[in-house]
Amino acid sequence: MVANAFSQKLSSAGLDVHTDNLGNVIGRIPGSASNASVMLAAHLDEVGLVVQYIEESGFLRFDTNGMVDVRVLPGTAVVVDASTGPRNGIVGVKPSHLVTEEDRKRTLCAADLWIDVGADDRAQVLELGIQIGDPIAYRPNFFAATNGYLFSKSLDNRIGLAILLDVMRRAQSIKFPFDLYLVGTVQEEIGGRGAKVAAEAISPTIAIVVDTVSATDAAARPPQATAEIGKGPVIRTLDFRDSNQGTVYSKKLRTFLMSVASEHSLPHQLDIFRTWTDASTIHVTGGGVAMQGLFVPRRYSHSPTELAHIQDIQVTADLIWEFLRAITLETLADLARRF
Numbered sequence: 001m002v003a004n005a006f007s008q009k010l011s012s013a014g015l016d017v018h019t020d021n022l023g024n025v026i027g028r029i030p031g032s033a034s035n036a037s038v039m040l041a042a043h044l045d046e047v048g049l050v051v052q053y054i055e056e057s058g059f060l061r062f063d064t065n066g067m068v069d070v071r072v073l074p075g076t077a078v079v080v081d082a083s084t085g086p087r088n089g090i091v092g093v094k095p096s097h098l099v100t101e102e103d104r105k106r107t108l109c110a111a112d113l114w115i116d117v118g119a120d121d122r123a124q125v126l127e128l129g130i131q132i133g134d135p136i137a138y139r140p141n142f143f144a145a146t147n148g149y150l151f152s153k154s155l156d157n158r159i160g161l162a163i164l165l166d167v168m169r170r171a172q173s174i175k176f177p178f179d180l181y182l183v184g185t186v187q188e189e190i191g192g193r194g195a196k197v198a199a200e201a202i203s204p205t206i207a208i209v210v211d212t213v214s215a216t217d218a219a220a221r222p223p224q225a226t227a228e229i230g231k232g233p234v235i236r237t238l239d240f241r242d243s244n245q246g247t248v249y250s251k252k253l254r255t256f257l258m259s260v261a262s263e264h265s266l267p268h269q270l271d272i273f274r275t276w277t278d279a280s281t282i283h284v285t286g287g288g289v290a291m292q293g294l295f296v297p298r299r300y301s302h303s304p305t306e307l308a309h310i311q312d313i314q315v316t317a318d319l320i321w322e323f324l325r326a327i328t329l330e331t332l333a334d335l336a337r338r339f
Helices: 002-012 101-105 123-126 155-171 192-202 251-263 312-327 331-338
Strands: 016-019 025-031 037-043 050-055 060-065 077-082 085-092 114-116 136-137 149-152 177-183 207-216 236-241 247-248 268-272 290-298 306-309
Touching: 002 016, 002 025, 002 155, 002 177, 025 155, 025 192, 037 192, 050 123, 050 236, 060 136, 149 155, 149 312, 155 177, 155 207, 155 290, 155 306, 155 312, 177 192, 207 268, 207 312, 207 331, 236 251, 251 290, 251 312, 251 331, 268 290, 290 306, 290 312, 306 312
Parallel strands: 037 177, 037 207, 207 290, 236 268
Antiparallel strands: 016 025, 025 177, 050 060, 050 136, 060 114, 077 085, 077 136, 085 114, 149 306, 236 247, 236 290
């Protein structure tokens, strides 16, 4: 659904659009030179759940798909993507009236939870078109506060896609000296797989990933989280996970982005973070791709409701636009070289 909507937006604006065999949506705005290109990537996928087993009672057991903290799940409204259409449900948990002292001592895990779709038994679940392996998403719940704060599931990474579409709209009025690729990638949440396939096909001169980052809140304070809501996008130096999956970002690109931000009085932040993004697979394709990431701060990451601020989103779009306008073929060739 998200991929189709993104593809339609690109097509409606007159872009050359195709969807590859993995599901990446790739839109191209041709430039005046055919030997240089810039890739902007934002992922289409979101964290969620997947049907693991259907009990005779009609309850669904599930596993997580992506980095989901099961502590946020009890009582969450969800949608099962069944073969007959979306089916609403709720994540069930043992009610507090029945919780024992022994229960309270144990760490909550996925095995303690289930999904109730309002079926009397397994046969009714199957009649609803629900099967093992069906994906499960948080139910849509977007709302906006009057002071610019946005609340919704999957702001990671609907925000990035919205920014790419904003850049596309502005790009209708200009001819860049390079091809501009706007890419909605798949399977970022489970390892940046789609981005690797897309980058290998495009072979960009440089690339920028647009995503989100966990911001400070009542519990997450520096140095655990350093990005602040309302202070603009994060321009990253380094990210990594315990598996050593991650990215050492281009210092040249970072410096250039910071100079553009300063020139246009666009607020921005710097960080390193324990995570991975699509950059981790893009930058090691071909002969290596000069890579930078722009990350919009958001709170309550991967939970049923995330929070961000419209100002940070707009500034990120403005920074990318001014960055693209500042690039010449000579600049692009220099930015592509690591040293």
